[in-house]
Amino acid sequence: MTNISLNSIIIFFHKIRKDLFSNVFNTFMSLVLILSISLVFLNTFEWLIFDANWKVVGSNLHLFAFGSFPSDEQWRPAIWIISLLGISIVTLFGPKWKWLRQNLLIAWISTIPLGLYLLYGGFGLTPIMSRHWGGLTLTILLTTFSSLLSLPLGIVLALCRNGSLPLIKKLSSVYIDVMRAIPLISVLFFGQLLIPLFLPVGIEIDRVWRAIFAFTLFVSAYIAEDIRGGLQSIPKTQIDAANSLGLNQYQIIQLILIPQALRIALPALTNQSIGLFQNTSLMAILGLVELLGVGRSILANPEFIGQYIEVYVWLACVYWLVCTIMAILARHLEQRITINSGNF
Known part of the structure; x- marks a missing residue:
């Protein structure tokens, strides 16, 4: 050796x-x-260790993590973030117990209602309005729920565009092409400023959910094209074989087309999720104090005026860390799918 x-x-x-x-x-x-x-490395290292003033970060860690969430209730978003991190660690490095692996999907899905319960409150917890949400908590919330809603909508759009009904195919094609031709910031402005104008009097949608709705409309168009690429890569012989076995159209879509299309499109879907996480920073322009918005508000504090480099280096590190975790999880999932497909 x-x-x-x-x-x-x-x-x-x-x-x-x-x-x-x-x-x-x-x-x-x-x-x-x-x-x-x-x-370059030596100068950067010298600045990081000796010249930079990291007090602007250390004294505002709770703002970067939770925004203006009440200080005596910050344990609630902290539990949610820790649960996400814990499930990520178990997914990557946890024991290979069969029952644990089988219930990982349930654990991931359960983090969604858990996050809503902890953030909104009720049922024994103090209700917290969404205007107090912010920081990394709000960024993860926007990414998680927008991805959750975009994926099924994107699958439906891809199936419609790849279908045989002319009207539905044309409508889905127009929607996808229009949404992909519009800048994301325009869609976000529509979600924040124009949606309330179309609602009946007395009905109001929370600003956070308007942002999630806008992200969903935009990202689903890109996901639809990724899924459509996966659908087109499936050999037609598989569909012919399924028809010969007596499977109906719904069974073919559910058992053959969608699983394979998702597996093929997984790298592209991962890229969309990472891009969505980064694009949530645009909400700082529209008044939601997510991770970048917290940094902007801290820099407006007279005590920290001028410390732009420290704040933006810190934000870049946080974005890099979360995006790296997302990429590693997706790569792990892709490897497991490949192994299971090979065993099958």
């Missing part, structure tokens, strides 16, 4: 020398590049 490791190291360094230092020009360019990266 030691000899194999030593040989691998020797081969690795020999390959580096061959690729980077094969002639005078490559050697010069490699040394310049290495020196530049080293200087």
Whole structure:
């Protein structure tokens, strides 16, 4: 084992020398590049450790996490975020007990009503209005519920656009093309400012749910195209085989088309989810104090004026961490689906 490791190291360094230092020009360019990266890294490290003032982050961690949620009730969103993180860890590194793996989907789904109960309150908890929600809690809420509603709507749109009924096919095509041609910020403005104008007098939809509705309308169009690509990659022979077995159209869609289309489109769907999480930052422009909105409000505090770099570096790290967790979970799910498909 030691000899194999030593040989691998020797081969690795020999390959580096061959690729980077094969002639005078490559050697010069490699040394310049290495020196530049080293200087950037050292200057960044020096600023992070010695020059940056992280008090703006440390003294406002509760705002970044929970927004203006009442301080004596912040344990409620904290429990919800910890439950999401715990289920993520169990999904990735938990024991491979069969009963646990079978109930992971139920655990993930149960976090949705749990989050609503903890945030809204009632049934023994103090009711909290959504205007007090904010920070990472609100960002995760917008992402989770928008994704939950966008996926089934996107599947329906993809099936309609891929169907044989001319009118439904045309309507779904027009909807998808129109939504993909409109900037997201315009759809969000529509959700926040114009939807209340179309509602009857006395009926009002919460601003958070208007944002979720707008995100759902927008993202579902992109998900529909991802699913449609998955549907088109399924061989027609499978449908012919299903017809020969006597399956009806509903059974073909439920048992053959949708599972395979979702598996094929999973990388693209993951990209949509990550993009949705990042795009929730646009709500800071429209008055919802999500993660970026909290950063903007903190920078408006005279005590922290001018500390833009620290705040935005911190926000970038938070966004990177959450997006990385989402990508790893999706990759883990993709691997499990591939293994199960291979076993089948």
